[in-house]
Amino acid sequence: MVASIFEGRMPQLIVFDLDYTxxxxxxxxxxxxxxxxxxDELNRIVDRYDEEIAMYQDVPSILRRLQRTPNVKLALASRTHAPGLARRALELLLIPPLENxxxxxxxxxxxFHYEEIYPGSKLKHFKSLHHTTKIPYEEMLFFDDEPRNRxxxxxxxTFTLVKNGLTLNVFESGINQWRKLHPINPQSSDS
Incomplete structure (x- = not known):
C-alpha cells in the first residue's frame, strides 16, 4: 500500500509547511x-540548549520516495520569522536511505527544489511558486497544519490539513484528495 500511493498520477508540485507539519x-x-x-545521528540535531529538532517519523521515507517519483517537484512554504534557522536545520538534518x-x-x-520561507501569507508564497515554476495551481498539493492556510x-x-505531523496516512489522503479533484481526462488519454 505504501509504495502504491507513489505510483500513478501525481501533482507536479508538492509543497510542505515546516512547523508542526x-x-x-x-x-x-x-x-x-x-x-x-x-x-552521527541522522534526522536529529540540537540547538544551543540541547533541544532536539527532528522530522516526524514518516517524513524521511516520504521524501525519499518522492525523490524517486518522476515529474514531481518539492517545495517548502513557511511563514516563519526565523528563515535562517529553518534553512540551517534543513542543511543539518540528514535523511537516511530507505530501508534495504x-x-x-x-x-x-x-x-526541495523551491523554498518560500519568510513571514507573510501563504497566498504570497504560492503566487511566487507559480511565477517561478510556471506550474498551474491545479497541479499543486499543499500540506499544512494551520486551517487558515486553506x-x-x-x-x-489542493490543501491537506495535517494534524499531529505528516504521516504516510495523511500523505496518502492528500494524494487521493488531489487525484479525486483532478482526475485524468479520459479524452486526453486517447490522443
Missing part, C-alpha cells in the same frame, strides 16, 4: 541557534 516545533520560538548535529537501500544520507534541504484553495491549490 514536517517537524514538531515552531522554529522561531522553540529553537535557539546555533544548531548542530549531535554525533544502499546510499548515503542526504541533507533534507536537497530534497486560503490557497482560492488559487486552485
Amino acid at each position: 514536517l517537524w514538531p516545533l515552531w522554529i522561531d520560538t522553540h529553537v535557539t541557534g546555533p544548531l548542530r548535529r549531535d554525533g 537501500d544502499v546510499g548515503e544520507p542526504i541533507a533534507a534541504k536537497k530534497f 486560503e490557497v484553495e482560492s488559487l486552485g491549490v
